Amino acid sequence: MKSQVVTFLIKCPDQKGLVAKITSFFYDKGFNILSCQQYVNSIEDTYFMRIRLNADGTEISKKELEKSFLELATPLEFDWSVNYGDKKQNVAIMVSHTSHNLYDLLERYKEGRLDCNVKMIISNHDKLRHIADMFDVPYHYLPVKKETKLQQETQVRNLLDANAIDLVVMARYMQILSSDFINYFKDKIINIHHSFLPAFQGANPYKRAYERGVKLIGATAHYATEDLDEGPIIEQDVKPVTHESTPTTLKRIGADIEKLVLARAVKNHLNNQIIVSGNRAIVFPEAGE
Template sequence: MKPQIITFLIKCPDQKGIVSKLTHFFYQEGFNLVSAQQYTNSIDGMFFMRLRIESDDTVLISKEQLEERFARLAPAYDIVWSVDYGNKKQKVAIMVSHTTHNLYDLLQRNKEQKLHCDVKMVVSNHTKLKPIADMFGIPFYHLPVTKETKKEQEQQLIDLFDSNDIDLIVMARYMQILSNDFINHYPNKIINIHHSFLPAFQGANPYMRAYERGVKLIGATAHYATQDLDEGPIIEQDVERVTHESTPATLKAIGADIETMVLARAVKCHLNNQIIVDNNKAIVFPETGE
């Protein structure tokens, strides 16, 4: 039987002996430590850790017992934690409007099993991208929205996502501003791609504003959606150098390529449990070969 990899994400106030205490706990419970990644924010006095442990037939403790025993340890060190057992693919919904590149890229990566997830649906306020969803055999839902029907449409979205047990929502250029109620229903479960290197050029039409400013770098940012537009915890960013000869059209074309890479990396980090959110900052641990 193949060993099971269990991932713990941990944050707590920094304190002496915390690494020893955590690793010793899992050793006592019979687990093999596969990897331990840690980061200490000395300015805020916070400690973050991503622990991956291996469970096999020699481990006699159940999931319930493991969580119960760790929960007894946590209060003494003010530990906030989560655990993932790696045996369940997260269910993903992709939201889009008009642009094709992010949707096509994510569905192609999913088809090639480069993303550890189950894309359950594509949802759009338009029908333009239905052929792409059909091409990959993914159910497509058309939920049009106007200013007057926004509340009702978002409730339809919530009903659709909740009835399908969606774990992650990816806004692959869904060009609608989500309400606070909707965002709060899925905390740290909505990833948005913004076609700018935030915090520069927030909001709409960043490529035109970048052109008007004569930027020398064009970029993209993937972040968790929060109540503050384009100000959620940043997961991934990248840039490409451009020149004064770049037009809004060429900036847009260059930006599209950056967007696909940035969004795919951000989604992969989320699916691999590499992210701890602390206030409005995302602590993103690098891959360890998993």
């Protein structure tokens, strides 16, 4: 195997000897362990591990490694995945009217702070095409009406498949995706919303938050599921505000928080730091990478 960093994500029933068995397996195969992060959910009796390995000097192929690891994993009931770090993930950004998240993601991408290939931007409006042109990213305008929703989703899905998209980022794409679409890209769609939900759903949430006199505003990034805005939470953040804040300042502060939260969530996903367990996301911190 060529010089590279290999990342395994493991979930299984908690049991004695897991660390010893897993680390010994990789030692015997000639890997150097760069980091080993673990978490035990004592309530659900479940064990989680993220282990990063240096493959320098190993002679084993990917196929042989996975076949051999499966022999360890099967009796221990591992739910596992492996990433070899030799291929950047392909990302599609979906957006409607609002530009702040799109600008931020594209800037981070162009500066190399998001390790991916942004292959396209998909929108149900033509309003933000100039941003795509600015960053030299293909822009696909696919309008949607109630009576054409399924046809438009089919167009979107065909585009994503044709470009081998690994991750879809809903950067304020203001359309509800169908269950079929979400399940087809299960745990591969990240959405962002303000943390007023469900208290301030619908139009003008910042105006209604102002009227309610909130003292905290924030944002939540999560995986999209059939239950709107209730998928596994990846990142959240909040900022205190005061009675002096207007709907305009609340909206501006909220947009800044959204950008940071969405960017962190996308980076966590791209870095293989997340294990989804039921409706929870176990997010391991960066380990010196």
